[in-house]
Amino acid sequence: MVLFLAIHHYFREIPPQLDRPVPGDMDRKPYHFILFSPSLLRLLMILGLGTSIELILQFEQEKKKYEELEKQRMIKELNFLKNQLNPHFLFNALNNIYSLARKKSADTTPAILLLSDMLRYVLYESGKDKVSLGQEVAFIKNYVNLEKLKFSAENAPKISHSFQLLHEDYPIEPLLFVTLIENAFKHGISYLSPSFVMISLVENEKEILLSVLNSVSRQKDGQSINNNPEGVGINNLRKRMELLYPGRHSFKQIYENSTFKSFLTIKK
Known part of the structure; x- marks a missing residue:
């Protein structure tokens, strides 16, 4: 710009060259007022364009x-949240097998096989960014079957699960759903009164919806013993959903009529 102004200042008094001299040209006012403004405007436009591109x-x-x-x-x-989840799950699973072994139950061996399959999934699949929805459902089924082995026919709670998958190969982050299911068994099962756990997972073209319902035990005075207070697992789930599906998920928990309900929706 400085070079342009210097050159323009040097040539500002030179009139335009014409093929034929016109009388009175020397009396004409300097031409730079006409030439200077458009030229400077063009220069500023070029500089502005270059600066804009660079910015x-x-x-x-x-x-x-x-x-x-x-x-x-x-x-x-x-990775930090997953590392917190895996030991928590393993601790609960080992507790289940320990209770079977203490009772010298014939289900101890099947429980160890189920745990083996689940640990294989946790070790080799949970480290991946994505797994198929079918793999995640198979893991949940193994977990539910492992929980069922803890109960005899006399004290077995009502446990039901339903899975409706449109695309079993749909990619999803591993170990997203097990926290809610684990909490339902932890807080919803009672050996003293009738209890239940109901699990439903539906996948369609638009979303994946997981709903988990469990009973809440009551004391003699009618007060609930617990209402599924949020712990490390639920807090980790909330953080993971915010990181993985920002603006594409909803998560809510409701306690009503002695039933604790959890709903997790992921939009595709």
Whole structure:
């Protein structure tokens, strides 16, 4: 711009060259008032365009760098949450098998086989970014069957599950649903009064909906013993859903009529 102004200042008094001299040309006012403004405007437009392009390129570079850093942060946080979940699940599963072994139940061996399949899934599949919905459902079924082995025919609660999958190979993050199911068995099963756990998972073209209902035991005075208070597992689930499906999920829990209800929806 400085070079342009210097050159323009040097040539500002030179009139335009004409094929034929016109009388009175020397008396004409300097021409630079006509030439200067459009030229300067064109120069500013070129400079502005170049500056805009450079700013856009820098903005894109900074945006990519920020997205990469955010992605790395999410991966670290998800790995941390998974590491918290797996020992918690293993602890509960070992407790189940221990109770069977103490009673010298014939179901101890099938329980160990179920746990083996579940641990294989946790060790080799949960480390992946995605698994198929069918794999996740198979894991849930193994978990429910393992829980059922704890009860005899006399004290068995009512346990039901229903799975309706439209696309079994639909990719989903592993170990998303087990926390709600684990909590239902932990807080909903009673050996003193009738209890139940109901699990339903429906997948259609638009969403995946998991609903888990469990009974809440009551004391003699009619007060509920617990109402599924939020612990580490539920807090981790909320954080994972915010990281994995921001703006594409809903999660709510309701306690009414001695029943605790959990609903988790993931939009495709």
